[in-house]
Amino acid sequence: MSNAGGRRLSTHGDVERGEPIEVHIDGRMTQAFAGESVAAALMAAGIRAFRTTARTGSPRGLYCGMGVCYDCLVVVDDRPNTRACMTYLKPGMRIQSQAAWGPRENVDTTADGPR
Amino acid sequence: MSFERSADLVIVGGGPAGLAAAAEAGAVGLETVLIDERASLGGQIYKQFPAGFRVKRPDRLGRHYSDGRKLIDAAEASGTEIMLESVAWGIWDRTVAVYREGRDAGTIEAGQILLAPGAYDRPVVFPGWTLPGVISAGGAQALVKTQKVIPGERILMVGSGPLVLAFSAQLHQLGANVVGVVEAAPFPRFSSAARIGAAASGNVRQLTEGVGYLRYLRSAKVPYVYSHVIVRAEPGANGEVARAVVARVGTEWRPIGGTERSFDVDTICVGYGFFPSVELSRLCGCAHTYDENLGGYVPVRDADLRSSVPGILVAGDGAGVAGSAVAVQEGRLAAITAARDSGALSREQAATRARPVRAKLRRLQRFRAALNATYAVGPGIYDLYEPSTVVCRCEEVTAAEVLENIVAGSADPNSVKNVTRVGMGQCQGRNCARQVASLVAGKAGRRIDDMPSFSARPPVKPIPVALVAEERPEEARKAEVG
Numbered sequence: 091m092s093n094a095g096g097r098r099l100s101t102h103g104d105v106e107r108g109e110p111i112e113v114h115i116d117g118r119m120t121q122a123f124a125g126e127s128v129a130a131a132l133m134a135a136g137i138r139a140f141r142t143t144a145r146t147g148s149p150r151g152l153y154c155g156m157g158v159c160y161d162c163l164v165v166v167d168d169r170p171n172t173r174a175c176m177t178y179l180k181p182g183m184r185i186q187s188q189a190a191w192g193p194r195e196n197v198d199t200t201a202d203g204p205r
Numbered sequence: 206m207s208f209e210r211s212a213d214l215v216i217v218g219g220g221p222a223g224l225a226a227a228a229e230a231g232a233v234g235l236e237t238v239l240i241d242e243r244a245s246l247g248g249q250i251y252k253q254f255p256a257g258f259r260v261k262r263p264d265r266l267g268r269h270y271s272d273g274r275k276l277i278d279a280a281e282a283s284g285t286e287i288m289l290e291s292v293a294w295g296i297w298d299r300t301v302a303v304y305r306e307g308r309d310a311g312t313i314e315a316g317q318i319l320l321a322p323g324a325y326d327r328p329v330v331f332p333g334w335t336l337p338g339v340i341s342a343g344g345a346q347a348l349v350k351t352q353k354v355i356p357g358e359r360i361l362m363v364g365s366g367p368l369v370l371a372f373s374a375q376l377h378q379l380g381a382n383v384v385g386v387v388e389a390a391p392f393p394r395f396s397s398a399a400r401i402g403a404a405a406s407g408n409v410r411q412l413t414e415g416v417g418y419l420r421y422l423r424s425a426k427v428p429y430v431y432s433h434v435i436v437r438a439e440p441g442a443n444g445e446v447a448r449a450v451v452a453r454v455g456t457e458w459r460p461i462g463g464t465e466r467s468f469d470v471d472t473i474c475v476g477y478g479f480f481p482s483v484e485l486s487r488l489c490g491c492a493h494t495y496d497e498n499l500g501g502y503v504p505v506r507d508a509d510l511r512s513s514v515p516g517i518l519v520a521g522d523g524a525g526v527a528g529s530a531v532a533v534q535e536g537r538l539a540a541i542t543a544a545r546d547s548g549a550l551s552r553e554q555a556a557t558r559a560r561p562v563r564a565k566l567r568r569l570q571r572f573r574a575a576l577n578a579t580y581a582v583g584p585g586i587y588d589l590y591e592p593s594t595v596v597c598r599c600e601e602v603t604a605a606e607v608l609e610n611i612v613a614g615s616a617d618p619n620s621v622k623n624v625t626r627v628g629m630g631q632c633q634g635r636n637c638a639r640q641v642a643s644l645v646a647g648k649a650g651r652r653i654d655d656m657p658s659f660s661a662r663p664p665v666k667p668i669p670v671a672l673v674a675e676e677r678p679e680e681a682r683k684a685e686v687g
Contacts, residue, residue, distance in 0.1 A: 099353045099379050104265045107353070108257025125257025130352035138337040138357070138445055145601040149444045151337030152356070153598070155344015156249055157242060158325045158482075160631035160667070161335075161598055171631075175344070178244065178255060 097134045098123075111181040116194070122179055129155065129162055129174035132185070140164050140174055141188035165193045208311030212238040214543050215301050215313050216285075217293045217485060218321035220248020221529040222521025224276040225536030226319055226543075231283025233544040233558075238286045238313055240293050240303060242666070246277045248323050249343055250529045252351045253277070276533065295663030296489050299516050304668045317516045317543045320486050321536060324479035324500060324522035327582075328636040330596055330604070331589035333438025334475070338446035342476025346372050355381045357472030361449045363435040364476030365389040366580040367415050372476065374418035377425055384468055385428040387451045389458055389477065390580050392431040436460050436589060438473055449473050458583025478582060479526045480639070486524075487661035489517050495654035497584075498577040499525030501639060502658060509542040509559075510535060518542060527573050534566045587643035587653065596644070597637040599630020607644050616649040617657055618642050631667050634659045 101107070108124025115135060122131040129152050132140060139149035140162050153161040155175050162174040165186040170193065174185075186193040214230050216223045219241035230237040245253045251273025254260060263270065281287065288303065295302040299318060304310045326341035333339065338357060340348075342364055345356050355376070360383050362373045373386045422429055433451045441447030453464035479500050483493060486504040492513035493502045503525040504512050512519050520539040521532035538559055545555035590596065592605035602625045610624040618641045621627055627641055628634035634641075642656040 097355050097357075099349070099355060099381075101353050102265075104260070104262040105254055105353070106259040106261055108255075108259075123257070125255035126352055126354075127255070130348060130354045133348065133356055134354045139443075140337075143601055148335060148595075148601070149337050150335060150598075151445075152340055152344060152348070153335075154325060154328075154341045154636075155347050156325060156341075158632060158635050159328075159598065176243070 097136065111179060113179055113182065114184045116185070116187055124179065124181075126179050127175055128164060128166060128172070128177045128179060128183075128185055131179055132164075132174060137187075139187075142190070142194070144190040147189075164188050207309060209314075210238075210311070211314040211316075212236050212286075213316040213547055213549070214238075214319060214540070215240065215293075215315035215317075216319045216321055217241075217301070218248065218323055218521070218523065219243070219246040219280075219287070219289070220321060220323045220521060221251060221273075221276060221532040222323070222523070222536035222539070223248070223319070223321035224251075224280040225533040226321060226520060226540040227285040227287075227536075228276070228279035228283045229537045229540035230543065231280075231285050233540070233549050235316075235540070235544055235547065235549055237283070238288060238315075239280065240288045240291045240301070242290065242292050244290055246280065246287065246289070247273045249325075249347065251276065252347055254351050258351075272529075292664075292666050292668065293485065294666055294668050296485060296517075302663070304664075310668075315516075316547055317518065318489075319536075319539050319543060320489075320504075320512075320517065320519045320523055321521045321532075321539075322482035322485060322523040323532075324481045324526050325635065326475065327477045327480050327500070327586075328640075329435070329475055329477050329586060329589065330594060330637070330640045331435055331437060332591050332594050333440065333446065335595050335598055336438050336440050336446040337444070338471055339438050339473045339475060342369060342372055342474045343479070345472075345474045346375075349376060349379060349381070355379075356474070357470075358382055359384050359468075359470045360472040360474060361385050361387065361468045361470045362474045362476065363387040363389075363449070363451065364474070364478075365582070366476070366478055367576065369476045370415060370418045370422075372474070373427065374421045377422065377427060383427050384470060385430060386422065387430045387433045387435065389434045389454060389583065390431065393579065433464075433466075434458055434460060434585070434589070435473065435475065436465065446470060446473055454583065454585060456583070458585035459588065460585070477586060478580070479522060480635070481523045481526060482635075483523065484633070484635075484661060484665040486512060486517070486519055487658070488663060488665060489514050491517060491519070496525065497582050497654070499527070509545075510539040511542060511546075516546075527570070531566065531569050531573060534562050534569065537562045538566065584653075587640060590640070596640050597625075597627040597630060599632050599636075600626040600628075602627040602637075604640075604644065607641055608648065611645055611648045614649070616645060616651055616655075618645050618659055619657070621645060622659055628659050633665065633667075 157176045166172040213235040216239040326343045437450040439448040452460035492505040518539045520535035544550040590604040
């Protein structure tokens with residue numbers, strides 16, 4: 091399977107995506123492909139606001155895309171502050187949007203951020 | 206879990222410079238370890254498809270793919286030990302501290318250290334730059350090239366230089382909807398075209414590629430606007446970017462009032478060049494100098510690529526942004542220097558090996574200098590903010606908060622950092638340091654190249670504090686407050 095439609099581009103047979111896998115994005119079972127980064131899977135699913143910030147609750151998403159900016163933070167398998175751009179999917183992985191320094195549904199804005 | 210080991214040469218960074226250095230170091234018999242934070246080799250420009258993807262037609266993936274593959278194959282065949290998903294988070298003298306998430310941590314005693322950390326997209330502070338959908342051009346390119354995912358449905362490219370041109374054309378070729386390309390530099394005048402053309406002798410491939418991309422975008426009817434910069438990104442109802450406002454600029458990249466025009470978009474790719482990653486060279490205490498066209502602070506090097514600190518060499522974009530072709534030759538030259546300094550090569554052997562490398566470097570640097578002159582970054586790039594614009598993305602500190610907290614008479618960004626937490630977040634100032642330096646410089650009536658940077662401290666990337674405490678008790682306190 092080379093082209094999954096939508097924001098996944100056709101690879102014209104030059105490259106094949108990895109095996110289809112399922113991951114959980116904010117509790118929803120979502121089709122993705124082995125080898126995709128968490129950021130790519132989110133973007134392909136049309137999700138571009140990955141988290142909200144601690145101080146002003148502003149939405150943030152993929153910015154530098156290369157592990158420098160720490161803006162694409164999400165919760166992966168209960169591990170908060172995980173860079174979506176530097177983390178690769180595993181079958182059954184649970185990805186959650188982040189609010190402040192934890193998962194969105196469990197907001198604790200009083201907690202101090204990681205230093 | 207921890208390890209302690211040693212090597213003749215530790216290379217930090219697996220991009221073009223690091224890979225070429227590894228191949229050369231292996232060829233001259235240095236016991237070499239190469240460390241990279243990513244899961245695969247190639248750095249940004251030669252980033253590979255992720256594990257799980259299968260390459261079926263390598264011949265159709267273009268020159269970058271084949272060039273990168275050749276470099277990686279040579280490095281892997283060189284006998285160099287390659288440590289991936291490994292962060293070099295600190296260097297003390299010649300000891301490199303390494304953290305491997307989920308695995309272990311340890312130290313490598315190095316005979317010499319070659320820093321080849323590469324560069325990252327210049328963060329440009331303008332109203333709306335934190336909105337989802339505003340993405341660095343390099344990050345967007347990686348997403349498209351190696352993940353085959355597009356960042357949005359209506360993409361505007363803003364920036365300056367040949368990479369913006371190349372990426373716009375590539376994106377469109379792949380089927381993405383590029384609604385426009387906004388170049389800050391003026392339409393090339395005859396003089397700059399002639400300068401680039403004259404310097405291009407022996408660099409014909411780079412030149413013809415650029416012409417080809419321009420012709421492609423013209424035939425695809427993608428609007429190409431010169432002498433304009435992004436001035437604002439505006440959100441839609443969903444809180445993501447919905448509109449990009451650009452304006453005509455004068456010679457210093459300062460927007461001219463009344464010249465604004467807007468594009469309805471869902472994605473803005475921002476590509477105003479790159480900043481060298483100088484965290485490690487600064488941490489090592491290497492002398493640096495400031496050159497805006499090389500990306501800002503760059504380590505001072507001698508003709509053999511030694512830094513000012515004995516045993517520390519620097520190669521590639523991390524020593525001044527000059528592109529992958531220069532990086533490859535610098536990687537080779539640095540490895541030859543390391544071999545000579547360790548006694549693995551005699552002075553004569555090293556000179557013979559280095560001669561063709563130096564010749565290639567001279568030719569490439571002529572071309573680069575012509576490009577830099579054409580696409581020189583204007584100082585207006587630092588004045589696109591409004592008072593309410595967030596400068597520090599991590600700690601959400603606005604320009605107004607920075608300006609209000611500049612201690613009267615102070616010309617040191619560190620004093621603002623202590624009061625406002627600007628630059629204290631997880632990116633450790635990589636995104637905001639220069640903008641803060643510019644704000645402080647402006648208030649102090651000084652120039653940005655005359656400003657100190659935020660102090661360099663380990664760890665250069667966030668790591669568990671417990672790990673620092675275990676590995677380097679004397680550094681734990683610093684890391685906690687850093």
